[in-house]
């Protein structure tokens with residue numbers, strides 16, 4: 001049985017003095033003109049399910065202009081439980097609460113994970129590898145605490161190692177200890193990524209073909225140390241071989257670091273490791289950044305999001321809350337219909353739109369339509 005988000009209440013949050021949203025167990029459509037606050041509500045739902053927002057706001061930005069504090073709360077109901085997730089901002093500080101008890105942002109994760117699509121996600125195909133790495137890690141962190149710990153630890157090691165590299169030759173005696181930490185955390189993080197990407201990849205291929213009338217898309221992982229361009233996903237991602245995969249990545253990474261040492265000291269940055277690995281998308285065998293149309297790029301990102309939904313269900317045995325902000329523009333009618341059909345039954349979904357005309361009668365019949373107007377803001 002799923003746990004569902006039932007109602008969101010916000011006070012003095014962004015452009016809302018006070019607002020309550022009752023969320024349908026299947027499909028809720030937030031309809032309204034530009035700038036009425038639809039994305040703000042989606043952001044609130046992400047904050048209260050994932051402990052983070054795609055906009056990365058400072059606490060003060062969440063508070064309505066002219067107010068001194070704000071509060072957001074979301075009821076999650078199911079499996080015989082009611083759980084209240086809340087976030088408050090006062091005096092410039094953000095606090096999360098679970099059933100009234102203070103917790104860290106990570107305390108918002110794990111009950112109902114969320115998968116969000118927003119127009120900025122198109123950066124996943126348009127921009128550099130860091131956006132794709134962040135998408136993969138952001139998803140992994142929600143699903144698995146050890147992924148979250150590893151990602152945080154690795155990031156700190158890279159920062160500290162880079163600081164030492166910038167100190168120059170004097171630091172050469174000290175770098176060894178940081179090499180060890182980088183290689184150990186880096187190898188484990190790489191294998192976590194490979195295992196997750198292998199799961200996502202299978203669904204991306206399936207969903208993209210369904211959205212794009214059979215056209216083929218793919219996603220691959222290219223580590224900085226993989227100089228031969230081998231298909232490491234297939235080789236290293238089988239869960240049963242996790243320990244030996246980590247050992248093998250460990251060796252590759254150690255060798256790569258040794259090769260780059262002089263250049264690293266010259267440039268003051270760490271040149272090998274998961275923080276520089278590439279996640280590459282292709283359509284019909286060609287790199288999407290230079291080749292794909294807007295509609296193809298959007299379809300590929302949507303296929304990735306549907307893949308996140310399916311993988312969440314596979315791993316946690318329950319579906320996530322699916323948040324779709326302005327998802328339909330730039331898709332033709334066929335792709336729009338295929339996308340809506342691709343949302344599995346039982347996946348609680350919130351969609352924002354300026355135009356209900358994007359949705360067919362069947363989708364409208366099974367959804368709760370909530371009009372957001374300036375009166376509420």
Ligand SMILES: Nc1ncnc2c1ncn2[C@@H]1O[C@H](COP(=O)(O)OP(=O)(O)OP(=O)(O)O)[C@@H](O)[C@H]1O
Pocket residue numbers: 013014015016032033034035036037038039040041060061062063064065326352354
């Ligand atoms: N802290 C704040 N105080 C007051 N208003 C804010 C605050 N933060 C954001 N806003 C306002 O909220 C408004 C609505 O933003 P939002 O992005 O949710 O609109 P939207 O309905 O999704 O619009 P669109 O259809 O154009 O994407 C913006 O005009 C913005 O200026």
